[in-house]
Amino acid sequence: MNDTSRFIAIIGGGPAGLMAAHKLLEMGYRVHLYDAKPSVARKFQLAGRGGLNLTHSEPLDVFATRYYENEARFTTLLKKFTPNDLRDFCHVLGQDTFIGSSGRVFPTKFKATELLRAWLSDLSIKGLKLFTRHKWIGFDQQKNLLIEDAENQIITISPQATLLALGGASWGKLGSDAAWVPTLTKEEVNIEPLEAANCGYETRWPQSVPESCFGSPLKNITLTHADKTTKGEIMLSSYGLEGGAVYALSKSIREAINKDLSTTVLIDLKPKHSKERLTKILEEREKHLPLGKFLKQELRLSSFSLSLLKALTSKEEFNCPKALSEKIKSLPVNLYKARPIDRAISTAGGIKFDACTDDLMLKRLPGIFVAGEMLDWEAPTGGYLLQGCFSMAVHVAQGVDHYLREQSQEI
Numbered sequence: 001m002n003d004t005s006r007f008i009a010i011i012g013g014g015p016a017g018l019m020a021a022h023k024l025l026e027m028g029y030r031v032h033l034y035d036a037k038p039s040v041a042r043k044f045q046l047a048g049r050g051g052l053n054l055t056h057s058e059p060l061d062v063f064a065t066r067y068y069e070n071e072a073r074f075t076t077l078l079k080k081f082t083p084n085d086l087r088d089f090c091h092v093l094g095q096d097t098f099i100g101s102s103g104r105v106f107p108t109k110f111k112a113t114e115l116l117r118a119w120l121s122d123l124s125i126k127g128l129k130l131f132t133r134h135k136w137i138g139f140d141q142q143k144n145l146l147i148e149d150a151e152n153q154i155i156t157i158s159p160q161a162t163l164l165a166l167g168g169a170s171w172g173k174l175g176s177d178a179a180w181v182p183t184l185t186k187e188e189v190n191i192e193p194l195e196a197a198n199c200g201y202e203t204r205w206p207q208s209v210p211e212s213c214f215g216s217p218l219k220n221i222t223l224t225h226a227d228k229t230t231k232g233e234i235m236l237s238s239y240g241l242e243g244g245a246v247y248a249l250s251k252s253i254r255e256a257i258n259k260d261l262s263t264t265v266l267i268d269l270k271p272k273h274s275k276e277r278l279t280k281i282l283e284e285r286e287k288h289l290p291l292g293k294f295l296k297q298e299l300r301l302s303s304f305s306l307s308l309l310k311a312l313t314s315k316e317e318f319n320c321p322k323a324l325s326e327k328i329k330s331l332p333v334n335l336y337k338a339r340p341i342d343r344a345i346s347t348a349g350g351i352k353f354d355a356c357t358d359d360l361m362l363k364r365l366p367g368i369f370v371a372g373e374m375l376d377w378e379a380p381t382g383g384y385l386l387q388g389c390f391s392m393a394v395h396v397a398q399g400v401d402h403y404l405r406e407q408s409q410e411i
C-alpha cells in the first residue's frame with residue numbers, strides 16, 4: 001500500500017513523540033503517530049511507578065547546567081518550553097502538579113497513568129491518528145518509510161515530514177530497543193555509541209562484606225567521585241552500588257571507567273561531622289562500651305553502614321581513632337563496570353547534534369527530524385530527562401513547521 005496523503009508522521013509515542021504531536025496538531029497539521037508497541041509511552045508509565053518526576057523548579061540557568069556539555073543548547077531548548085510551561089500544560093489536562101521538598105516537580109496524583117490518559121484523550125480530540133503495533137523498519141530506495149504493521153505486512157508511507165522519537169536503549173521490552181541504530185548508521189548518520197546512564201555500577205566486594213548488607217540502603221551519606229560530591233542514598237547489592245547518589249555521578253564514573261578500566265568512589269558515612277571531630281569523639285570514647293556499639297549508639301551509624309565499614313577496614317584501622325575516622329569519612333569502593341544498559345534509567349550517546357540542523361533535521365535525510373533520548377545528550381535524574389525530551393519536542397515541532405512552510409514556498 002502506498003499512502004501518499006499529506007500528513008506528518010511521528011514514529012515513537014514516548015514523551016518526545018507525544019509532545020511533538022500535541023504541538024503540530026495545535027498548529028493545524030494532520031499528524032499520524034506510529035508506535036511499535038501495543039500502547040504508547042510505556043517507559044513514561046514505568047517512570048510513573050516510582051512517583052513521576054516531571055521536571056524541576058530550580059531557575060533555568062541552573063537547570064541548563066544539568067545537561068553538562070550541552071548546557072548552551074539546552075538553555076535555548078528550555079526557553080522553548082519551560083518547566084512552568086510543562087506545569088501549565090499538565091494543569092490544562094486537569095492534572096495539577098506540586099513542588100516537592102527537593103524542588104522536584106510531580107503530578108499531584110504522583111503517577112503517570114492519569115496524566116497519560118488525559119493527554120491521549122486530548123490528542124485524539126485534536127485529531128491524532130494513532131497506529132500502535134506499527135514498527136518503522138527503514139527506508140525504501142526513495143526514502144519513503146517502511147512500516148511493519150500488526151499483521152506483519154510492510155506498508156510504505158510518504159509523509160510531508162517525519163519525526164523519529166524512538167528513545168534510547170534501555171528497557172527494550174517497553175519499546176526503546178535501539179533497533180534504529182543500524183538503520184540510521186547505514187544512512188551515514190553520525191551516532192555516538194549508546195551507553196548506560198543513571199545506572200548502577202559493579203564492584204568485586206571482598207568476602208568480608210556480609211550478604212545481610214545487600215538490598216539495604218545507606219541513607220544520609222554523601223558520595224564523591226573525582227571532584228564531584230552528591231548527597232543522597234546508596235543501595236548496596238551483591239554486584240555493587242545502585243541508588244540516587246550513584247546515578248547522579250554516573251556520567252563521571254562511566255567516563256573514568258572508559259578511560260582507566262576502573263575507578264573509586266568514596267562514601268562519607270557521617271557527612272555532618274568533620275574528620276577531626278570524629279577522631280576526637282573516638283579518642284574520648286569511654287572504653288567500657290564496645291566500639292561497634294559506640295558507633296551505633298553515639299555516632300548513629302546504621303547496622304548496614306557499620307557492617308560495610310567493618311568489612312572494608314582492617315582490624316588495625318578499626319581500632320585506631322584517626323584511621324577509623326578517615327574511613328568513616330571516605331570509605332572507598334572500586335567500581336569497574338556499569339550495570340547492563342537494558343536496566344538503566346536512561347542512555348548516553350545517540351545521534352550527534354552535528355548530524356542535525358539547528359531545527360534537529362538530519363542533514364543526511366532532509367525532511368526527517370529527531371527528538372528525545374535518541375540524541376546524544378544526558379542528564380541526571382530529577383525531572384531533567386523528561387523536561388529535556390518535552391522542550392526538544394516543542395523545538396522540533398517548530399522546526400517541522402518552518403521546513404514545511406519553506407517547502408510550500410518552493411512549490
Ligand SMILES: Cc1cc2nc3c(=O)[nH]c(=O)nc-3n(C[C@H](O)[C@H](O)[C@H](O)COP(=O)(O)OP(=O)(O)OC[C@H]3O[C@@H](n4cnc5c(N)ncnc54)[C@H](O)[C@@H]3O)c2cc1C
Pocket residue numbers: 011012013014015016017034035036037040041042043044046047048051052053054055134135136137165166167168170171174175176177178179180344345346371372373374381382383384385386387389
Ligand atoms: C525506571 C525509569 C524511571 C524513570 N523516571 C524518570 C523520572 O521520574 N523523571 C524523568 O525525567 N525521567 C525518568 N525516566 C526517563 C524517561 O522515562 C525517558 O528519558 C523518556 O521516556 C524518554 O522519552 P523518549 O520519548 O525520548 O523515548 P521513549 O520514552 O523511550 O519512547 C520511545 C517510543 O518509541 C517507540 N519505538 C521505538 N522504536 C520504534 C520503531 N522502530 N518503530 C515504532 N516505534 C518505535 C517505543 O515503543 C516507545 O514508545 C525514567 C526511566 C526509567 C526507565
